[in-house]
Amino acid sequence: MKQAEFPDSVIEVKFGTWCLNIKRQIINDGIVEKELEPLLFKILSYLILNKNTIITRQNLIDDVWCQSYVDDNAINRAISELRKILKSPNQAALVVKTHYRKGYSFVPNVEFIESGYQSPNSNPVNELDSKEAAKPVAKKYTVWVLALLIILLASIVVSLFKWTATKNEVKIIDKSYQEEVLSMKDGSHSYLVLSPNEKNIAFIVSKGGVGNQLINKELDTGKEKSLSKPGYKLYPVGWSHNNNEIIYWQSNGLDCQVFIVDSNFSGESRYLFDCSHLPFSGQGVNDTSLVYSKFGYRNRDELAVLMNRNLITGEEYQISSPNLNSYGDQFLAYIKGKNKVVFERHQLDSSELYIADVEGGSQTHLYTTKNRIWTLKYHQGSDSLLWYDNVDRILYQYSLGNQKLLQKISMRGISDYSSTMPLNPSEMLAIEYPFSVRIHQLDLDNFNFKDMMPKDIYPFNAQNTDNGYIYYLFQDAQIVKLAVLDTTTGTVSIKSNSVDFREIRVSSDGEELLTIKANEIEVRDTAELNLKDTITIDGNIINVEYLNNRNIGYIVRGNNTTSNKSYLYDRETKKSILLPISNPIWFEQLSSSKYIFLSAQNKLQIFDSWNNLITHEFEISPVLYMHSFTLDGDKLFHSDGLNIYLYDFSLGFEVKAELVYTLKDNKLISQLSYANGQDSLSITTIETNNNKLIKVVEVPQ
Known part of the structure; x- marks a missing residue:
């Protein structure tokens, strides 16, 4: 493998008339500044670092794309785009040269600028003349004056920046809206796709069972046409550019294919290609x-x-x-x-x-x-982009011409929406939020599946314990609270009426919990929530788990050019140890020397820390909604969003995944938590209910 990343000491690279800023991933020729997308930055860096070598296509595939196969068109387009970016009036000379049937090479001479860089030919001590040396007091005075001037100028710049930022900050405007029902068919509406001419809307209506209806609705007349296929669920992808056809994908739970059909649903559907089982648009x-x-x-x-x-x-x-x-x-x-x-x-x-x-x-x-x-609309009249934030209930308008945010509108008098499509700042199509979140308990002895939650509670991040308690978070009037459910009596106790974290982990014995923020983990007891320890992380946390001996494992997100990193926090020494696990998404500890983790390539791998190698690898089922994992003792449970699989490592590491349960009744799994002492799973599910398609209109002032 050839060198693909700059040393940490290099901050800039000069070549031709360009200067490449490593940290910001931009190039500048003194007049024009251009931002490089991650792939182009990586290709350019790779060519520079291997300047005296002809880089083959296979080199690029192995070291830049890091894949076993990349389409030739993708490489051609990337090199072509890089050449376009490297062109400027000041840089007429060739930068990337093509060698026929061989590959590419980097042409200009290169100068690496390092942090704290000082020319080896310069010696500040020898350059002091006798006159300056004879006046040390005057020089010291000059240095202090310059330092004070720099501090003063810096203060002025910071003040101006803060004043400008405050002045340019877009304030939220409150506006009132009212709702008009467009469709209230018996079932759950979802997946809004607006036609390019804005005259029609495609969506689906589901009502239990296997199938559903794909509907094309005329917005002016309200007329509808529908398409359904026995045994299949249909989902809209998008429209043809001339509004005459609808592209959709269908699934029977096993196969997934994309089709195109005329928008009246009068002709035969034409097969286009196979797909995954995750919703997508185009x-x-x-x-x-x-x-x-x-x-x-x-x-x-x-x-x-x-x-x-x-x-x-x-x-x-x-x-x-x-x-x-x-x-x-x-x-x-x-x-x-x-x-x-x-x-x-x-x-x-x-x-x-x-x-x-x-x-x-x-x-x-x-x-x-x-x-x-989730969705976005281009508004031609104002040359702007419109989208709705269904968490904060804010309608955003962004100017493409000025490349800045124009306004943020707080929409009053409306319902919760799962899918929206703004038409303009005053009108929006929307689908009422149809989902309810529940916590179920699955008894693994008799597979009794029981709803554990009181009504009107919408929990998340449920954590099962060996002593029969389930800890969870829930939101009440925009305030997140921490609660605990006694699975024996069904009673709920509120542990905290307001928390500033959105994720927790609870020890298997139920005596301790971890509260997780963006870059901080707090260790608290569950009795009084007293703080026991704080772990501050340099970077953003993407996963935290309890490991053996109540040590804590966590993963820090990598950036565009670096991989995720996993750490073990030793509770005795209060030190974090970097684990040599390659780019993990999730990991847990099986024994003192063995860890199991999900790689970025969606494979479960067992890592032996004593021998520093991967000993076993498992293929997992394709995702149907989202992956979730839970481990306690030797038992690992995995869900693809619909099915639950068991890896029982007490039988050895050659074990195969065993399907133990499949959800029914329009439910999906968002999280698992296993309690070995109870031999039960707490399962956070998402269920779909009936809802309406509506039009939201601003109330005139």
Whole structure:
């Protein structure tokens, strides 16, 4: 493997007229500054670091893409886009050279700038002349004056920055809205997809069982046409560019295929390609091309990438490069007049809004928000993007022309929504929130599946214990509370009426809990919630688990160019130890020397820390909703969102996954927690209820 990352000491690289800033991943020629997307930054870095070598396509596949196979078109497009970015009036000379049937090489001379850099030819001591040496007091005075001036200027700059930031901050505006019912069919409405001409809306209605209906509704007349297939569930992907066809995917629980059909549902559906079982969206951008989100990128079934697919030939190429430590890129909108695609990059702790052309070039980051951007609408009249935050109930409007946020509207008088589609700042299509979250207990002796929660409680992050208690968080009027459920009596006790964390872990004996924040773990007793220890993390935490002897394991998220890192926090020494586990998503401890973890490639692997090697590897079932794991003793349970599997390692490490339970009645699994002492699983489920399709309209002032 060739060198692919710069040493930590290198902060900039100069070549030709360009200067590459390593930390910010930008290039600057003194006039123009350009931001590099992660893939292009990695390719450029790789070429620079291996300057005197011809880089083959296989080198790029192995060391940059880090995959066993990459389509030639993807490599061609990436090199072409890199060359476009490296062009400028000041840089006419060739930067990346193609060697026929061999590969590529980097042409310009390179200068590496290191932190604390000082030219080896300079010697400040020898450069002091006798006159300066004879006046040390004057020099010291000058130094102090310069230092004070620098501090004063820095204070002025900081003050101006704070004043400008406060002045430019977009304040939330309160507006009142009212709701009009568009559809109240018996069943659950979901998956809104607006036609490009905004005259029709596609959605589905489900009512238990296996099948559902795909509906095309005219917004002006209210007329509807429906499509259904016995034994299959249908889901809309998007529309053709001319509004005449609807693209959808269907699943019978085993197979998943994408079809296209005329919007009147009068003709035969035409098969396009196979898909995963996760919802995705896209849109036709011309007569032959579909831009869509494709799951399974880099062999991770929950990681999506944007693809441009030719619907005639079936050829496709990727047009985005999400980092491995994320959930990838979700298609949001196609802007026909600009030939641009807008998409969300779903990071582990935030959502980023991007725009790019349909071939993947000119990718630009627009905005970052803490909550998901599920859907988005381009409003041509104001050249702006509209999206609704269904957590904070805020309607956002972002100007593409000025590349800044225009307004944030707090929408009053409305219901909770699961899916929305803004039409303009005054009107929005929406689907009422149909989900209820419950905690069930599965007795593994008799497989009795029991609902444990009182009504009107919406819990999350449930933790099962050996003493028969389930700890969980729930939200009440926007306030998160901590509660405990006695599974024997069914009584609930509130442990805290307000908490500032959204995730917990509880020890198997129920005596201790971990409260988890973005970069901090607190250890508390469960009796009085007294603080016992605080672990401050350098980075963002993506997973925390109790390990053996009440030690704590945690994973810190990597950035665009680095992998996730896993640590063991020793409770006795209060020190964190880095574990040599490659890019984990989740991990637990099986014994003093063996750890089991989920890799970024969706494989369960057992790592032997004594011998520093992976001893066993397990394929897991494809995700149907989301993966969840729980381990206590020798038993590991895994859910794909619908099914629950058991790995019983008391039988050895050659054991196969055993299917122990499958959920029914329109339920999905969001979390598992196993208590070995009770031999039971607490299962957090999401259930779908009847709801309505509505139109939200601003109330005139």
